[in-house]
Amino acid sequence: MANTKQTGDETEAKLIAALVERGYSVSVPFGDNDKYDLILDTGTELFRVQCKTGWIEDDVVRFKTASKTTSDGQVELVGYGGSADAFAVRCKETDARYWVPVDAVGRRNTYLRLSEPEIDHPSVNRADRYRFDANLPEREDG
Template sequence: MNSKQVGDVTEVRILARLIATGYSVAIPYGDNDPYDLLVDTGSSILKVQCKTGWVEGEVIRFKTASKTTCDGQVTMVDYGDKIDAFAVYCESENKYYWVPIDDAGAKSTYLRLAEPAIDHPSVNRASEYTFSSQLPSIGPE
């Protein structure tokens, strides 16, 4: 599959998982928004960017910037405050992760699979970002 097809499969898997968990989910029309899904928690609408994660050594990595081409120049643009979270699917682990934008890096994010040698606040443990541990509550505030 090409990278667009891989992204489409990831988006559909995340969409299905969110719906199965009880969320109402909308898909914006077209490909021009910085988010892939709008997730209704009952008390807010979250703008979510879907990403495909892959294993590199002892981490799951995913890109947190979008590659665009304008006049033949390739640039990387981060999502800044245009989204609320990244929903990540890692096929080799068959796991789903929810990473709030404030916990993500500007270009890439790494979720550590194994316990790190040192305990540091900038270390993101994959176990702390699973859907079951990070998805916002459904219901009124």
């Protein structure tokens, strides 16, 4: 059974491979101190991307959108607004991938509903709206 670090590394590697396969240039920052895991280069724009492993829970793909930091013994949840542009998410059970802009996520967690919701409400994030290939930024061939 993989530990959380290994699971995160596997997710990041699979997402990078998927982006490279689609013709993007991908850069990885040195060290673990940045609030993003990779830089996606479209040829005209750079996107700071936070990679996350999602899991299925009650017919949704759930992923965390805040990181835990400890300062002076106090645990604090810190979001990624202003320091990342998008989340690339891999569901560990299905290997499905999603691209979610940072302004579309919740403060601590985000839930992507797998089935049709009973009501169509702006706060309901349907997973099919964030499918990886349909939402990646446009790539500029150079």
